[in-house]
Amino acid sequence: MVHRHTExxxxxxxxxxxxxxxVDTYNKAKxxxxxxxxxxxxxxxxxxxxxxxxxxxxxxxxxxxxxNGARVPADIYCVDIGCAHGQPVVQIFAEQGFEVTGVDxxxxxxxxxxxxxxxxxxxxxxLADMRDWSPAPTRADGNVDCIFTFYVFGHLxxxxxxAMVAKMAGWLRPKTGILVLATVAQMHGWVxxxxxxxxxxxxxxxxxxxxxxxxxxxxxRAWEEEWSSKTMATEDSRxxxxxxxxxx
Ligand SMILES: C[S@@+](CC[C@H](N)C(=O)[O-])C[C@H]1O[C@@H](n2cnc3c(N)ncnc32)[C@H](O)[C@@H]1O
Numbered sequence: 001m002v003h004r005h006t007e008x009x010x011x012x013x014x015x016x017x018x019x020x021x022x023v024d025t026y027n028k029a030k031x032x033x034x035x036x037x038x039x040x041x042x043x044x045x046x047x048x049x050x051x052x053x054x055x056x057x058x059x060x061x062x063x064x065x066x067x068n069g070a071r072v073p074a075d076i077y078c079v080d081i082g083c084a085h086g087q088p089v090v091q092i093f094a095e096q097g098f099e100v101t102g103v104d105x106x107x108x109x110x111x112x113x114x115x116x117x118x119x120x121x122x123x124x125x126x127l128a129d130m131r132d133w134s135p136a137p138t139r140a141d142g143n144v145d146c147i148f149t150f151y152v153f154g155h156l157x158x159x160x161x162x163a164m165v166a167k168m169a170g171w172l173r174p175k176t177g178i179l180v181l182a183t184v185a186q187m188h189g190w191v192x193x194x195x196x197x198x199x200x201x202x203x204x205x206x207x208x209x210x211x212x213x214x215x216x217x218x219x220x221r222a223w224e225e226e227w228s229s230k231t232m233a234t235e236d237s238r239x240x241x242x243x244x245x246x247x248x
Contacts, residue, residue, distance in 0.1 A: 017199040026106035029196040034085045042225045046180045046242045073097030076145045081130045082152030086113030094123035144171040147179045154200040169215040172247035185239040205241045217245040
């Protein structure tokens with residue numbers, strides 16, 4: 001049985017939130033984290049949506065009469081913000097032949113990602129705080145096909161949300177670039193899970209939808225669903241929200 005918000009959540013002072021050492025927390029959790037979200041069906045549904053969209057981009061490019069319109073999988077560029085150990089997101093999309101960059105602040109998790117996915121030359125990893133990172137200039141100005149950010153925004157102080165969404169929306173290719181934003185639904189405070197204790201905060205699905213729409217994206221689908229770790233204790237259960245959007 002899945003319970004709603006059974007984790008221990010207490011309020012947290014915004015200054016403490018901003019000062020919290022996430023790098024250390026995720027580096028310490030690096031051995032436990034890879035199994036933590038296995039079997040996450042909501043994330044899989046969102047990934048399936050993105051995969052269909054990207055495959056149809058390749059297909060429609062090749063349907064155009066001009067040879068300039070043809071796109072091959074290697075032309076598709078994806079970014080995974082908060083990629084952790086690179087699985088499943090970077091792995092699935094790089095195995096499809098797309099170019100993928102995973103960004104994370106945890107060097108411990110990125111070491112695992114580089115080791116796990118060394119067989120994929122089109123999977124790249126960069127150590128950075130997402131607030132300071134942008135793709136290469138040739139990509140950043142409207143040449144990114146897909147951005148994923150699964151369960152990372154909860155680690156951002158709310159004051160940083162709008163700037164981060166505006167920045168990501170600006171990277172996306174107009175009309176076709178897509179973005180999947182997933183986060184824990186309505187959680188504010190210190191959270192204790194088997195993997196770590198950390199501050200977390202989130203907007204409602206309506207607030208996140210409005211945020212994306214006022215930053216030039218159209219929300220294509222949005223839903224919430226209950227999740228419980230299949231591999232760890234049942235107290236690690238919660239409601240997740242998923243928003244699939246496209247740049248206008
Ligand atoms: C809950 S995990 C989610 C990992 C992965 N996206 C998934 O779906 O399982 C959050 C990840 O975001 C990373 N992270 C947190 N804050 C970040 C920031 N400001 N910039 C880059 N990565 C960050 C953490 O190191 C961690 O790997």
